[in-house]
Amino acid sequence: MSDTSTEYDSDIEAAIRANHPALITYITAGDPSLEDTEAYVEALDRGGSDLIELGLPFSEPIAEGQTIQAAINRALAAGTTPEGFFELVEDLEIEAPLLVMTYYNMILQYGGSEAPRASEEASGQRPRAKPDVRPFVERAAEAGLSGIIVPDLPAEEADPLRDACDDNGLDLIFIIAPTTEGERLDAIMSRVSGFAYVQARLGTTGARANVSGATHDSLARLSKYDVPKAVGFGVSEGDHAAEIIEAGADGVIVGSALIDIIASSDDPSDAVDALEAKAAELKRGARRGAETLTDDPEDTPEPEQP
Amino acid sequence: MSTERERDDEYESGGGTFGDYGGQYVPEALMPALQELEDAYERYVLENEDGFMDEFRERMRDFGGRPTPLQRADRLSERYDREIYLKREDLLHGGAHKLNNALGQVLLAKYMGKERIIAETGAGQHGTATAMAAAHLDMPCEIYMGRTDVNRQRPNVYRMRMNGAEVNPVEAGSATLKEAINETMRDWATTVERTHYVIGSVVGPHPFPQMVRDFQAVIGEEIRDQIQAKAGRLPDSVVACAGGGSNTMGTFHAFVPDEGVDLYAVEAGGSSLEIDEEEGMAPNSATLSTGTDGVLHGAMTKLLQAGDGQIVESHSVSAGLDYAGVGPELSHLVDIGRVTPANVDDDDALNGFHRLSRLEGIIPALESSHALGYLEEEYETLGDLVVVNVSGRGDKDLETVLEETEKRDLEAAPEIEVFDG
Ligand SMILES: Cc1ncc(COP(=O)(O)O)c(C=O)c1O
Numbered sequence: 058m059s060d061t062s063t064e065y066d067s068d069i070e071a072a073i074r075a076n077h078p079a080l081i082t083y084i085t086a087g088d089p090s091l092e093d094t095e096a097y098v099e100a101l102d103r104g105g106s107d108l109i110e111l112g113l114p115f116s117e118p119i120a121e122g123q124t125i126q127a128a129i130n131r132a133l134a135a136g137t138t139p140e141g142f143f144e145l146v147e148d149l150e151i152e153a154p155l156l157v158m159t160y161y162n163m164i165l166q167y168g169g170s171e172a173p174r175a176s177e178e179a180s181g182q183r184p185r186a187k188p189d190v191r192p193f194v195e196r197a198a199e200a201g202l203s204g205i206i207v208p209d210l211p212a213e214e215a216d217p218l219r220d221a222c223d224d225n226g227l228d229l230i231f232i233i234a235p236t237t238e239g240e241r242l243d244a245i246m247s248r249v250s251g252f253a254y255v256q257a258r259l260g261t262t263g264a265r266a267n268v269s270g271a272t273h274d275s276l277a278r279l280s281k282y283d284v285p286k287a288v289g290f291g292v293s294e295g296d297h298a299a300e301i302i303e304a305g306a307d308g309v310i311v312g313s314a315l316i317d318i319i320a321s322s323d324d325p326s327d328a329v330d331a332l333e334a335k336a337a338e339l340k341r342g343a344r345r346g347a348e349t350l351t352d353d354p355e356d357t358p359e360p361e362q363p
Numbered sequence: 364m365s366t367e368r369e370r371d372d373e374y375e376s377g378g379g380t381f382g383d384y385g386g387q388y389v390p391e392a393l394m395p396a397l398q399e400l401e402d403a404y405e406r407y408v409l410e411n412e413d414g415f416m417d418e419f420r421e422r423m424r425d426f427g428g429r430p431t432p433l434q435r436a437d438r439l440s441e442r443y444d445r446e447i448y449l450k451r452e453d454l455l456h457g458g459a460h461k462l463n464n465a466l467g468q469v470l471l472a473k474y475m476g477k478e479r480i481i482a483e484t485g486a487g488q489h490g491t492a493t494a495m496a497a498a499h500l501d502m503p504c505e506i507y508m509g510r511t512d513v514n515r516q517r518p519n520v521y522r523m524r525m526n527g528a529e530v531n532p533v534e535a536g537s538a539t540l541k542e543a544i545n546e547t548m549r550d551w552a553t554t555v556e557r558t559h560y561v562i563g564s565v566v567g568p569h570p571f572p573q574m575v576r577d578f579q580a581v582i583g584e585e586i587r588d589q590i591q592a593k594a595g596r597l598p599d600s601v602v603a604c605a606g607g608g609s610n611t612m613g614t615f616h617a618f619v620p621d622e623g624v625d626l627y628a629v630e631a632g633g634s635s636l637e638i639d640e641e642e643g644m645a646p647n648s649a650t651l652s653t654g655t656d657g658v659l660h661g662a663m664t665k666l667l668q669a670g671d672g673q674i675v676e677s678h679s680v681s682a683g684l685d686y687a688g689v690g691p692e693l694s695h696l697v698d699i700g701r702v703t704p705a706n707v708d709d710d711d712a713l714n715g716f717h718r719l720s721r722l723e724g725i726i727p728a729l730e731s732s733h734a735l736g737y738l739e740e741e742y743e744t745l746g747d748l749v750v751v752n753v754s755g756r757g758d759k760d761l762e763t764v765l766e767e768t769e770k771r772d773l774e775a776a777p778e779i780e781v782f783d784g
Contacts, residue, residue, distance in 0.1 A: 116643070116673040117541070117659060119548045120390045126535070133643075139671055161388055162658045166672030169655075187383070188656050209388050209658070234392035236555065241394065259392055260553035 068154040068203040069108060069228045069251035073285040076107040078302040078343040081287050082336055083158065083312030084319065085112035085128040087137025091145045093325040100329045101315070102151035104336025107308070109151065110206065113142045113159035120208035122263030124313040127320065139167050139193075143200040154203035156230065156251075161210045164218065168192030194221040204228035204251050212245045219248065230254050233279065233286075235271040242278065252285040252308065257292065257301075264313040265291035268300045276305045293317075295342025302346030311339055379569020380663075382698060384691030387568040389548070389661045396555045401570045403475045408467075408577055419470055426499055427456045427466060429581065433589035433750070438722040443742040443749075446594060449725070450586050450614070450752045457492045459728060459755030460582060460610050465492035465561060467578035469500050472559035479554065480504040482561040483547040485512055485540035485606065486683030486730065487519025488755055489563030494528035504528040507546045509538035512682045518759045537644070537676040540606075540686045544660050564607025565690030568661030572612075572690050579613025586750055587617050599746020600625040603754065604733040605651065606683050608690035610754040611702075619701060625746070628693060629737040631679030632706035640669045648677040650689040651697050651704035664691040680709040680767055681729035681760070710771060711736035716757060716764055717775040728755035729763065 073079040082101045086094050094111070101109055114129040114137055121129065146155060165188035197205060204227050210218065212231055222229040228251030235258060237245065246253065255276065258269035272288055279286050288301045289310025298309040315332060322328040379385045379401075387397055407415035423429045432451045439447040452460040469480055480497045483506070484490030490506040497504035506523055510532045513520055523530050535542040544567075551560040565572045565579070583601075590598055601618055605611040605628040618624045633647030645667045647653070654665035659674055667675045667687040679685040696702040707715070715735030720726045727735060731754045738751055757764070768776045 116536075117545055119545050119660070120552065122549070130535075133673065160658075162666075162668070162674070163672040165657055166668065166670070169670065169672075208390055209661075211387060211389065211391050211394050213394070214386055214388055232391045234390070234394075236392050236395045238395070245391075256392065259555065261549050 067228050067251050072107050072154050073308050078347045079107040079308030080340045081108045081308050081310040082106040083110040085132050086142050087132030087135050088128040089131050090135050091141050096329050100333040101336050102153050104333040105340035106153045106336050109153045110156045110158045115160035115163050122261035124316050125262050128316045146200040156204040157202050158206045161207050164190050164193045190218045190221050194225050198225040206230040232256050235259050246282045249284050252287050255286050255288045257288050257290040264293035268297050273304050295338040298339045298342035299346035302343050303349050381692045381695035384664050384694045386663050388658045389568050390552050392552050404570045404574045407474050427462050430585045431455050436723050446748045448750045453753045453756035457495050459488040461489045461492035464575050464578040466496040468561040469496040477559040479558045481550050483507045483543035487516035491519045491522045493561050494523040494526035498526040507531050507543045509533050509543045511538040515763050516682050564609040565612045566607045575609050576612040579609050580616040582613040583617030597624050598748045598750045601750045602627045602734045603752040604629045604730045606686050608693040614752045626702045627705050628702050629733045630706045631684040632708040633678045644676040646678045648679045648684045649706040652706050659688045662691045665694040683730040707733045707736035714773050714775040726757040727753050728757045729760045
């Protein structure tokens with residue numbers, strides 16, 4: 058972790074600091090197909106995303122609201138596999154660093170043998186290896202990913218994954234919830250690399266119509282830690298982005314609002330332009346929030362794009 | 364209850380792990396609530412602070428109807444030419460062992476100052492027990508239940524509603540227990556500060572597997588005393604059905620140190636033990652027999668999963684066994700050879716249902732019928748003195764049993780056509 062220098066070991070921290078205020082976008086890989094995802098990610102990159110989170114779908118997404126849950130179901134129905142996911146990552150031509158967001162079981166099982174059939178088990182064939190996080194992390198690093206975020210892996214259970222990430226130069230991002238306080242907060246913040254993912258409100262992911270008061274409280278609690286903070290869960294509009302940056306965040310994270318665009322497009326290719334435009338709107342909103350901070354506290358008109 | 368027995372079983376380390384299994388794999392927002400629950404569990408359940416356990420025992424006796432009988436099954440004993448005893452959890456209030464845990468947790472939530480109860484249910488027995496406990500203790504209650512299970516366990520949906528609970532059908536996936544748990548976790552992650560999630564089995568993040576087992580351990584403790592009074596010794600084997608494993612762990616826990624007592628956990632073999640990876644489904648719920656290690660619903664345990672880590676949909680004729688996971692402690696006991704996993708297919712479970720109904724005048728839950736199916740197949744290996752846990756009564760299953768029996772040629776079934784009209 059760095060203090061005042063502008064060189065960072067972490068691609069992710071560097072990207073957030075260099076592009077402050079940062080826009081972080083999320084979509085689910087394979088929704089509705091991996092080819093479409095490739096075009097979408099490139100559109101989000103063009104639109105001004107400073108970091109892109111790609112979801113590797115898992116069948117039991119307990120931290121997700123209906124929008125992302127449905128995207129995950131579409132991706133699984135389209136046959137999205139971990140290997141297909143990594144190949145997509147290798148094919149992408151973008152500037153923003155990439156982060157994979159997935160559930161812990163997907164990481165544990167990667168590279169394991171297929172589930173043994175009962176008949177094979179009985180005859181002792183193909184014993185399945187114990188789950189191990191390393192094959193996934195090594196493949197992620199090789200494919201060019203910069204970090205991992207696992208919504209069902211609290212810091213207490215994360216040592217094996219953190220060690221593997223450290224050994225492979227990947228950031229492991231932790232979520233800070235509105236309920237995270239006191240010693241737990243210290244313990245988690247001491248392990249964060251890249252940025253702290255600040256959960257804007259209790260509950261699951263999903264676009265909301267306003268910014269929660271919990272966001273302001275969380276950012277105030279976190280102000281003493283010198284780690285970039287990005288706020289997600291419910292952000293859907295440029296105005297939210299402005300408000301969140303104004304409240305002291307270094308970045309905003311937007312997922313469900315982008316997936317709404319994908320889900321409501323009649324033809325998958327229609328979504329490309331809309332995604333680029335939405336990213337640009339969010340990035341403008343974030344900039345507006347930053348300018349309000351540095352300029353006078355009066356309302357400032359929307360700045361022109363550079 | 365188990366607080367009175369030795370607690371330092373070597374396999375149970377601190378921090379909620381059993382060998383390689385257990386842990387707390389949940390969204391960060393829930394972690395402080397798990398810590399709060401762990402503290403409350405230690406104080407009230409393990410240390411009886413404020414007389415919690417005294418109140419719990421008294422309510423289990425007067426409201427719940429404990430102790431339940433251990434009955435000698437005369438005609439089964441004759442049929443198998445050995446002593447067969449039935450633990451009658453079907454006689455507990457609500458008709459299944461589930462009340463032991465539900466009442467314990469709702470009372471604990473009350474002691475913790477929580478204002479609202481949520482729960483998931485598969486067969487509806489846990490939902491019913493939770494709704495009853497919540498009404499009894501005057502707490503608002505919402506239950507999540509898969510649409511498939513709502514359709515096949517209607518009597519329990521009515522009972523939950525009668526007791527004032529709201530029932531929320533869940534449409535995702537195969538719309539059974541796994542999906543209901545996902546949805547309840549989402550509710551909990553939103554309302555965690557004032558809500559307690561009453562998990563229905565020995566599954567989920569620490570401290571649930573340990574705490575639920577402790578509330579259920581009364582089953583095995585009663586069996587131990589009752590069999591010694593009636594037969595003068597411990598049984599040769601104890602047989603119980605396993606879905607998530609609360610009935611199994613509750614029945615077995617008191618016997619784990621008694622190496623001379625064989626413990627059999629009978630799962631749903633469904634229609635086949637194979638997994639269809641293409642379709643992402645297993646036509647069974649035989650997790651202990653065929654599952655592999657992974658993380659689901661907050662714990663490392665054995666799971667039904669495809670090679671790449673996706674959880675597959677499970678299937679069983681019995682809603683209460685239809686789950687792709689199982690409790691971490693049970694996974695560990697199987698790994699170290701203390702519990703023998705077994706499974707019985709849908710047909711043999713239905714035969715078990717009909718046989719007990721005809722021979723003993725007890726209509727068992729379809730879940731429990733798996734244990735009775737196993738008894739029929741394997742009695743010769745079970746020794747001279749056998750206890751089978753009848754985890755619940757089968758009233759809730761009558762529609763399913765009629766429909767499923769009509770489709771098959773079952774040797775123990777009565778003439779089904781005569782039910783027409
Ligand atoms: C009567 C009965 N027995 C057994 C079970 C299986 O659950 P568990 O293995 O947690 O006892 C259920 C679940 O609903 C049930 O209703």
